[in-house]
Amino acid sequence: MAGIYLHIPFCKQACVYCNFHFSTSMKQKERVLEAMMREIVLQKPYLADHVVDTIYFGGGTPSLLSADEVNRLIDALYANYKIGDLKEVTLEANPDDLGTPYLKALRHTPVNRLSIGIQSFRGEDLKYMHRAHDEQQADYAIKASQDAGFSNLTIDLIYGIPGLGDQAWIANLDRVRAYSVPHFSAYALTVEPRTALHYAVTQKKAEATDPGQAAGQFEILMERARQMGFDHYEISNFGLPGFHAIHNTNYWMGIPYLGLGPGAHSFNGNSRQWNVANNAQYAAGLLEHATLNMELEQLSDTDTLNEYIMTSLRTMWGMDMAKIELQWGSDVRKKLDLAAQDFMLQKQLVWENDHYRVTDKGKLFADRIASYLFFSGEHEKNR
Numbered sequence: 001m002a003g004i005y006l007h008i009p010f011c012k013q014a015c016v017y018c019n020f021h022f023s024t025s026m027k028q029k030e031r032v033l034e035a036m037m038r039e040i041v042l043q044k045p046y047l048a049d050h051v052v053d054t055i056y057f058g059g060g061t062p063s064l065l066s067a068d069e070v071n072r073l074i075d076a077l078y079a080n081y082k083i084g085d086l087k088e089v090t091l092e093a094n095p096d097d098l099g100t101p102y103l104k105a106l107r108h109t110p111v112n113r114l115s116i117g118i119q120s121f122r123g124e125d126l127k128y129m130h131r132a133h134d135e136q137q138a139d140y141a142i143k144a145s146q147d148a149g150f151s152n153l154t155i156d157l158i159y160g161i162p163g164l165g166d167q168a169w170i171a172n173l174d175r176v177r178a179y180s181v182p183h184f185s186a187y188a189l190t191v192e193p194r195t196a197l198h199y200a201v202t203q204k205k206a207e208a209t210d211p212g213q214a215a216g217q218f219e220i221l222m223e224r225a226r227q228m229g230f231d232h233y234e235i236s237n238f239g240l241p242g243f244h245a246i247h248n249t250n251y252w253m254g255i256p257y258l259g260l261g262p263g264a265h266s267f268n269g270n271s272r273q274w275n276v277a278n279n280a281q282y283a284a285g286l287l288e289h290a291t292l293n294m295e296l297e298q299l300s301d302t303d304t305l306n307e308y309i310m311t312s313l314r315t316m317w318g319m320d321m322a323k324i325e326l327q328w329g330s331d332v333r334k335k336l337d338l339a340a341q342d343f344m345l346q347k348q349l350v351w352e353n354d355h356y357r358v359t360d361k362g363k364l365f366a367d368r369i370a371s372y373l374f375f376s377g378e379h380e381k382n383r
């Protein structure tokens, strides 16, 4: 079992908070797509022993691809990889791209799930974040997608936006139910270094985010999602039963994946590698020198353990202590059991069926708890 991720590094305009790899110039689009076709062939050995059952178009903005371009990439995957019964083929889309003709054309591709970057249903939030769409397009995109036959939808929402009061946040969440959307992801707005938002905040040209507001809205989110019947199956992800994201869940379960395209990351259980996050360099490497510009990091046993601690604690399944003992030994287990006691006392972790899980209170600090539990060196506890 394995997944393939295709990174489409182009956007119509730059959202102020974004630190993903993308370009707002389309000049390189043909060359990058051509280079991706070459990379598909070049990377064939990476998944030679695996059957691919999920494909994910992420970005950037994959909905800037035509349906023909989507089909061309998927045909190349079929020609070079063992593609099984594809359970999930997701395409990230921005609302302003989801007109009816495009959606109808997408129905003639293997794409069976759309991930729509709504972020907010309020015009003022969309303007603050410099999104390319407005509130009418946010509404329309969902309805038009469903009318075109895409029932397996997920939408992205952002909370902690300056000016987004709690009632307005609840109203955004209520649209999920009103539109019968079976899955959504919700993220706190963060001011990342080297973003337009960071510059504007430091220059006092934009209001800064407030961690207290974000924490309060995360609590509202957990409560509302529960009332609406969603499983909170990963810190930022909520799905109705039967609609959990398969591709992303496989990431968290440590299943191998191959990332194709500029800036894309791959993981095979023993190492991570990532392609150069520069469209021109990526395309020149593949088209002119038949080489992939990328870096590789070999993972140590301790790296793999820490990664398991981090990802498992972010999911509703939690950290499986029998697995830890089997894979990393009883000494590691004992040290973890000891370190977890503090968080149990603070009611941030619970222990059930030999798994540690974060409580609602702990979910606010899941990454911090995980990093406290990390090991260093050859299974040496960090503190």
Ligand code: SF4
Pocket (backbone or CB within 6 Å): 010, 011, 013, 014, 015, 018, 019, 020, 022, 059, 060, 061, 094, 117
């Ligand atoms: S559309 Fe997505 S990838 Fe592009 S700038 Fe906005 S947040 Fe970033």
